[in-house]
Amino acid sequence: MAALLVPSLVLIGVHASIEDPSISPTPPMGFNDWSRFECAINQTLFVETTDAMLSRGFLAAGYNRINIDDCWPAHERLPNGSLTWNETLFPNGLPWLANYVHSKGFHFGIYEDAGNATCGGYPGTLGHEQLDAETFENWGIDYLKLDGCNVFPSTEQRYQDIYGEWHQVLTALQHPLIFSESAPAYFAGTRNNTAWYEVMDWVPLYGELARHSTDIAVYDYYGNDSAKYWDSVMTNYGFEVLLARYQQPGYYNDPDFIIPDWPWLTLDEHKSHFALWASFSAPLIISAWVPGLADDVVEFLTNTDIIAIDQDALTLQATLVSSDENFDVLTKNLANGDRLLTVLNKGDNTNTTSVTAARIGLVGDGPYTAKDLWTGESSAFTSEMKTTLSTHATGIYRISGVNATIPTGMIFNTANKRCMTAHQNAHVTFTQCDASDAQVWLVSAQGGISPLSAPSMCLAQSSGGVALGSCSGSSATWTYHVTGNLINNASGQCLQERNQHAKAATCGVELDQQVFALPSGVDVIRGNVV
Incomplete structure (x- = not known):
């Protein structure tokens, strides 16, 4: 492999x-x-x-x-x-x-x-x-x-x-x-x-x-x-x-x-x-x-x-937390421990949205301070933050008071931009992005991948395919490669989208159905340079 x-x-x-x-x-x-x-x-x-x-x-x-x-x-x-x-x-x-x-x-x-x-x-x-x-x-x-x-x-x-x-x-x-x-x-x-x-x-x-x-x-x-x-x-x-x-x-x-x-x-x-x-x-x-x-x-x-x-010293690229018809929400860690929150209103009208602390990977109860980087004004929030933006405007906020973060956000196929989506029956599919909790994923340091809608369950591979299941064992942990492949640690197989369903298959060379974008902060295995 x-x-x-x-x-x-x-x-x-x-x-x-x-x-x-x-x-x-x-x-x-x-x-x-x-x-x-x-x-x-x-x-x-x-x-x-x-x-x-x-x-x-x-x-x-x-x-x-x-x-x-x-x-x-x-x-x-x-x-x-x-x-x-x-x-x-x-x-x-x-x-x-x-x-x-x-x-x-x-x-x-x-x-x-x-x-x-x-x-x-x-x-x-x-x-x-x-x-x-x-x-x-x-x-x-x-x-x-x-x-x-x-x-x-x-x-x-x-x-x-x-x-x-x-x-x-x-x-x-x-x-x-x-x-x-x-x-x-x-x-x-x-x-x-x-x-x-x-x-x-x-x-x-x-x-x-x-x-x-x-x-x-x-x-x-x-x-x-x-x-x-x-x-x-x-x-x-x-x-x-x-x-x-x-x-x-x-x-x-x-x-x-x-x-x-x-x-x-x-x-x-x-x-x-x-x-x-x-x-x-x-x-x-x-x-x-x-x-x-x-x-x-x-x-x-x-x-x-x-x-x-x-110019932040980590030079991380912000990644998508969620995306729907009106809003894209992005986040990343900053070198001093703060968290970035960026919200783009793609819609053709003024729109309002709320972003929870959990959605942007904040661990703990807060309170947090959000500095509006356009105005310089700061405000406090605990569980969620509301923002109203005119058409095609972007809010950009520096969140301080952060105790810990976990990589959180969309996992999507980079060829068709369909979002990985959790379902109540434990099935996992790829559907149009709608910014639901079922499309926001938390990635642990051990490689466990859980939906915000069911954080006690993990993406796992079994003989029946890929679905939500127990978070124990290597079959429920994954490694992310710079090629975009998400590789199961037990089988060595790659996550694959097939007819909108999550599968596992032999890893190919950056095949469209096997290349995924993951949240900022996930460890990336990079190629060797001899």
Whole structure:
């Protein structure tokens, strides 16, 4: 079983980023031009953005990176094979711009592509990896976003070969660059997730963050169709919630840029975007015309309480406690012992919901204190907390007074997003998520899995299949693997959804019917790196 499930990646003479989290101990924060400007870039844009990021308080809040995206290179390499910049757009050169950015207290990052050409048609890095890495280092660059256009053949193995070579090249530099990988995005959203997850298995070993799915909508892409911009944010949010098991200190799932000056989104939608990304401990990379940002937008983007959630030392990704037609509830532990509660109103009207202490994994009777991170106001609660949110708004609360927590939340199939559901007859099925107690599961340190609706019973495997039963014995304990497999400790078989029923079967390689998302805080068995 282990030989089948554990990724066998051999990294000779180099260290994986997750083995050296000091390269990026928390998610990167900063600016990137792409979503707002695409190829309409020049030296002045970056100078004025750098100045505004400093004067408007972004650097003080932690946004310390200025990153340039596609369309910066000249169309041809120099005679010695080196990349060079478009001299019309950057008359003083990228080394000069790097020095300017550094002089203001920021780091400088750059974009390139793993294939023959960038997505914009400029020279790619294939076959020039060592030369290009040394060039970037000499220019004063310390962050590389490596896209995945024009890679042939476009197989998972080919991407792994190229990104693995880049990992070795970057690691060998005197000052290793932060490595942002875009490979997973080229396998997301297909009818079969296996190849996507196979890419996700190795990106944490090669870099500090990975663009896992579709690009967020670029400025004016949908014209005045406001709903589609919110849909774009929700699409990337939807991909992110499938991948929490991969995140750990030194590596971060990247759902793409923060887009705070899109006029087609409401202020509540902009704030939700920011709060959700922060709850995920995702990279906070702003793509906007920073000098022109409204004061209320600057205010929420520099909210120190919410940034502290994103930059929390545990770097846990919040996971779903429950989901129904109107509300998503997410939670995670924080380094000082507090608990995060994030509530998204997906509905098209103002709605009210109550969240019990037990649902978010709080052990004990309280009282607890909930700090509203938007207003800074605190309130006390014991058994449950009520919140009212306008359409597409997100409440984000820091819960203190916590004695202990237990990983609690949804267990769902990441292919079809159906929730594991307990029934009174002890049967377990996978049904549409409805936020009932029968779909909220508690996972003990020993691997027992119990529904909130029947906490004295555990998910167990027997000759009759998988159902609720006694919590004694190894057949009632499970181990969660980074591949998403939930493995029974007695049989070594994997939980499987079959025709909406919970079964156990021989473990495959990240089969859609065997990959599940579990609550934040569950111990994850990760692949060996030799």
